[in-house]
Amino acid sequence: MSPEALFSTEVALGIDLGGTHVRAALVDARGAIVSCAKKRVEDRAPAAVVEVIGAAASEAQQGAAQAKVVACGVGAAGQLRGDTGVVAVAPNLGWRDVPLGSMLAKALGRPVRVVNDLSAAAWGEKCVGxxxxxxxxxxxxxxxxxxxxxxxxxxxxxxxxxxxxxxxxxxxxxxxxxxxxxxxxxxxxxxxxxxxxxxxxxxxxxxxxxxxxxxxxxxxxxxxxxxxxxxxxxxxxxxxxxxxxxxxxxxxxxxxxxxxxxxxxxxxxxxxxxxxxxxxxxxxxxxxxxxxxxxxxxxxxxxxALGDDSGLIGAALLARGGLLGSG
Ligand SMILES: [Zn+2]
Known part of the structure; x- marks a missing residue:
């Protein structure tokens, strides 16, 4: 993508949170990944994981500095409490009742939509896979x-x-x-x-x-x-x-x-x-x-069809479209 095209590109930040790694990507309205970063999760404490997500998001944003981020979505491996942003149970991270959405909103300075990683992946496959x-x-x-x-x-x-x-x-x-x-x-x-x-x-x-x-x-x-x-x-x-x-x-x-x-x-x-x-x-x-x-x-x-990218793309598109509907 040319710098001129990026200048006018509105993107959503998609984050895939697994048990061992965090990936962050800027995704355009057509579901294409513009820039991507990956970080290892060493410390699974919620505050430490939020820090790693912030670092991955910054690195992804540096990869396409002129793109404008308009929304942010996270696909998290775990069971969520509806659309509240709270992770009820995440066995891979050892989490119980972690308010990931509000912690990330504070860290990233914007509203963040948290969805289950499989929901994000399915949405990615439905939209562009x-x-x-x-x-x-x-x-x-x-x-x-x-x-x-x-x-x-x-x-x-x-x-x-x-x-x-x-x-x-x-x-x-x-x-x-x-x-x-x-x-x-x-x-x-x-x-x-x-x-x-x-x-x-x-x-x-x-x-x-x-x-x-x-x-x-x-x-x-x-x-x-x-x-x-x-x-x-x-x-x-x-x-x-x-x-x-x-x-x-x-x-x-x-x-x-x-x-x-x-x-x-x-x-x-x-x-x-x-x-x-x-x-x-x-x-x-x-x-x-x-x-x-x-x-x-x-x-x-x-x-x-999208391999490891389905969750990133789906989380970004869900955040951008507000398509969850349950409010
Ligand atoms: Zn079980």
Whole structure:
């Protein structure tokens, strides 16, 4: 983009707040990223994280100094209290009831809209990604956790208290594995990336998984969802049990949501699926089998198109458009 074009460009500041990194971007009205910055979260205390967000925002603004920021939105990994800007629970950050919106408004000197990271990502995909032009969209991301977001009749569905779409915390095993949310038996406790790795470590410790022990080579940091998939394919008993359970639960959970919501398009994204094409194909096959026949007629299933940028773009566009609607 030429300096002349930037001079007249009105942009929104989009921020993606994860458990380990903060990204900030200036996003123009068409959803294009004009400038971007990334910072590592070393200290997860709210005040320290707000400082890191401020530093990332400044760096992004320096990258396009002549662009005029007209709005600011944050996509935060956690459960929010409606549209109040309060993060009720963020397991990755160890947060409970943090007034992120008001803290950031003070730090950045402008109103800040806080949305769930999956809602932001889904909105980004709807505006400029794989669900462009669709009005009924269901988005599922399988990364370190499992999240989903619902867009119905062109609007994000937030729910009465703002936590609609928490697919990762639907229960599948009564009194089952402990989840990061503090409850037991959640889908995320079996199929989220962090918990896949935890289960792999347990299988190695129990002597159930010779292949994983060998692949890890004594260095447990080498265990990833991709390693799990590879070991499962070779027939390693521990890897196979963990992988098959995760895939089965994801297929059932997503297929049931398709049956309930009847989306025109289902978007599947997140780090685990991006690095495991076989898992993506298994989910498509399972959803085709388990969703009700009528709900899957005409259903389009796509991989997320914007990669890690969907949340940044969506947070910026949501802030700019004021499209949440719940006030
Ligand atoms: Zn949970």
């Amino acid at each position: 794989a669900a462009r032009g669709e009005r009924d969209v269901y988005t599922v991301f399988v990364g370190s956790g499992v999240g989903s977001a619902v867009i119905a009749n062109g609007q994000l569905v937030l729910g009465a208290s703002g936590v609609a779409g928490e697919l990762g915390h639907t229960k599948w095993v009564p009194d089952g594995r402990l989840c990061g949310c503090g409850e037991r038996g959640c889908l995320e406790a079996y199929a989220g990336g962090h918990n896949l790795i935890a289960q792999m470590r347990e299988a190695i410790a129990a002597g159930e998984s010779p292949k994983l022990s060998a692949l890890g080579g004594g260095d447990l940091s080498r265990l990833t969802a991709q390693v799990l998939e590879e070991a499962a394919v070779t027939g390693d008993p521990g890897a196979r049990r963990i992988y098959e359970q995760a895939v089965s639960l994801l297929c059932l959970a997503i297929a049931n949501q398709v049956t309930v919501l009847n989306p025109a398009r289902l978007i599947l994204g997140g780090g685990v699926l991006r690095h495991s094409p076989k898992t993506f194909d298994r989910l498509v096959e399972g959803i085709g089998r388990f969703a009700s026949a009528t709900s899957r007629q005409g259903l389009k299933i796509s991989p997320a």
